[in-house]
Amino acid sequence: MVKVREDQPLTASGKVDIQQWLTRLQEDVRLPDPERLVQACELAETLELEAPRTHRIWLSPGSSFRMGLEMADILGELKLDQATLEAAVLYRAVREGLLSLEAVAKRFGEEVASLIDGVLQMAAISYPLAPDHGMGQHNQQENLRKMLVNMVGDVRVALIKIAERTCALRQVKDAPRDKSLQVAREVADIYAPLAHRLGIGQLKWELEDLSFRYLHEDEYKAIAKLLAEKRLDRDRYIHEVVETIKGLMEAQHIHRYDVDGRAKHIYSIWRKMKRKRIDFSQVHDVRAVRILVPEVTDCYTVLGIIHSRWHHVPNEFDDYIANPKKNGYQSLHTAVMGPENKVLEIQIRTFAMHDEAELGVCAHWRYKGHDTNAKSRSYEEKIAWLRQVLEWQDEVGGFGDLREGLSSDVAPDRIYVFTPDGHVIDLPRVATPIDFAYRVHTEIGHLCRGAKINGRIVPLTYKLKTGQQVEILTATKGGPSRDWLNPSLGYVRTSRARAKIQAWFKHQARDQNLEEGRALFEREMRRL
Structure with a gap:
């Protein structure tokens, strides 16, 4: 389902309360120099207020300053560092010609300016979404993927761009239809697969659902209506299942765990219906529960407990712990005949695996910390980045055997x-x-x-x-x-x-x- 975001705090005069916004942001991320981020916010706000109306190119009645704060909120939830948040706040001002990269470098440092410059380069990839002129849409997407690899040397650049496109997609609901379709197509073709490739589940689902809402409006509404009609029954059912599983865990002396109902996303329901040629009533994981435990051995212990309580549905078990997905995702997936003889999907993984599934490369960034010596981390991050992006064809379509041409595909x-x-x-x-x-x-x-x-x-x-x-x-x-x-x-x-x-x-x-x-x-x- 589409994510509901928290509104930015406002003062009595209707302006954003930057200090309160900062306090909320710091619940997610540690800031070494909060005052410098405040300065970036105040500068972006001042530049927008003083800019001639002709410079305000963002979607009316949207604010590019507030969009920058929203980008920072997204990146804060992903546990990114302060330089990334400052770059997000200032990006639109630079994009709209209100602030130069030189001024950013002088006041906030070369690192912030370099991040913004990288995102500006990535902005160019929206141009090829013009109608095809005989060169082949698949070839164009392949070349775009290659261009991204060539242009991006710091994964934070891609994360800022994903945050920016997320905000853009959230705001196009009031835009002309051709604009909303353009942004949705760009996100569906490029940025949702990129979020998946980087393992950022919490953004991937939102990007897929939002773009699906614009690109396939009737099908989106039909599935949303079916979900809404059954929501109260489903919520009651999941609550009872969760309480039952908690009792089973305590009976086996497993005391450190987390069990909750897992929201099923509209796009993934539609995709499963298309892939398996089934109707809505046959989608098993509309009713789903996720169990988190400390260790890998606990995952298999819990799997045994679940299968002892409820009958396992044949051919509905996947061990992504022993055989992780290509983006690093790990979990046990099983389906059982739960209470009332209804099919129930259950996912079991460790807390660390869950962080990886939700935050992807950002989880590594969070644990590793930020090394200010770019050379010491460059090779490791570049290789990880290339490995992840090179397998996009699994999500955006078949472009031939790209692994075979690795050396020429992203050759320097x-x-x-x-x-x-x-x-x-x-x-x-x-x-x-x-x-x-x-x-x-x-x-x-x-x-x-x-x-x-x-x-x-x-x-x-x-x-x-x-x-x-x-x-x-x-x-x-x-x-x-x-x-x-x-x-x-x-x-x-x-x-x-x-x-x-x-x-x-x-x-x-x-x-x-x-x-x-x-x-x-x-x-x-x-x-x-």
Whole structure:
């Protein structure tokens, strides 16, 4: 179900009470310097109030300042560090051009500025959600995934972006339908799978349910209605089951545990109905209970207790402790014929496994603490990040055997740039605008006379960088220059472009030889 969030505390004048908000935030996360976060909040609020209305690009009547606080709330629940929270609060001000990265670095440090800069780069991936123009939607999603790997060196950047998209999806309910559909599609295709890949269950479920509500409105409402009709009976049933399990645990002298009913999410119900071709009444885990215990051995002990009390449903047991899911998820899943002969799903895992399931990579961040020496943690985090993102195809669709191409898939010598209509093109890191032109289309390469990067004209020897939008300026006729084949001039760096240019000149030479041969033949014929 869609998560209900707590409102931000307000003063009598209707402004956000920053001190009260901070006090609430500190229930989730430890802040080494709370006053600095207050300064970030006050700066973001002041910049929004002083900004001309034309700068306020966020969804009306939303506030980009309050959105920043909401992002910080989400990241605080994930136990992120203070630099991440400061970056979240200031991000929209920088995005809207009210605050420069240089000013952020000077006042709040290079770390905060670097995080914001990374999120700004990730913002570019919304462009390719324009209608497909023949390059293939699967290829586009694959290139987006590669671009993310290439662009993100710090997992906190991705977490801030996920928080930002979560807030965006929460607020589009009052936006025009085309806007809500655009945001929902982006979240469903990219950010919900990313949250799953990083193991952040508490955000993954919300992103899936919210995007599903906009993309499949009728089916969402139908399932929500069925759940609501049975809610009182289901709540009574789960309460009785929980009390029964508590009695069983105490009887076996297990005193440290937690048992509660587990909310079933609408999107997962719909997906199971589609996958198994069943109707709502046949979905077993609408009635579900989760049991948390201290140790792995306790999990199997509790499993035995449950199976001794209720009959196990055949083919409905999964041991994700012995065989974890690819995102690290661990738990025992079983289904039993519970009271009143109703199917009941039960999940059993340790408290640590539950933290992992809800917080994912953030759980590791929380336990590891924050090392200010970036070099000492860079390799470990980069490898973990790549391993997680590389398996996205399990969630966003089949893009071929990506594991086989691991070295080239995220190779450090690749860049990912945009065409003007939003498609992603991958090139070697040394590529120039001419290489880009030939990668898009041979004729565009032949007619290339100039290039713009993000709207600014650059020389044809310019080295492209990931995330840039490249526009090629073409002539109506003509061909490539022979200077482009001179390696010392640096116009062309890829073998593909070089081969196309050489082929053009060979073709021209052939045409010239044919013309000269024809003229010679005609002269000889006249002599005869």
